[in-house]
Amino acid sequence: MEFDLTVTAGIFAAIIAVGIGGLVAAPIPMDTSTILMMVLPSTVVFGVICLALGVKHGEFRAGASGRL
Known part of the structure; x- marks a missing residue:
């Protein structure tokens, strides 16, 4: 792919939607507004940081394989 x-x-x-959808549907004592205003933004920021680190690591691995 x-x-x-x-x-x-x-x-x-899709990953963010499944995670947030699971939290909204779960029988936990947390309001939906709290999930959407606090958990969703922090999840997106964490995901972006992890994605950026993963891309940089992939670039490093791709460049390092030619030097070995």
């Missing part, structure tokens, strides 16, 4: 910007953004959005 070729990971371009569209595929990556779609998979990222």
Whole structure:
């Protein structure tokens, strides 16, 4: 599978949607507004940081394989 910007953004959005949807549907004593205003933004920021680190690591691994 070729990971371009569209595929990556779609998979990222799907993972976030499944996680937030599970929290909204779960029988926990937390309001939906709290989930959408606090958990969703922090999840997106954490995901973006992890994605950026993963891309940089992939670039490093791709460049390092030619030097070995």
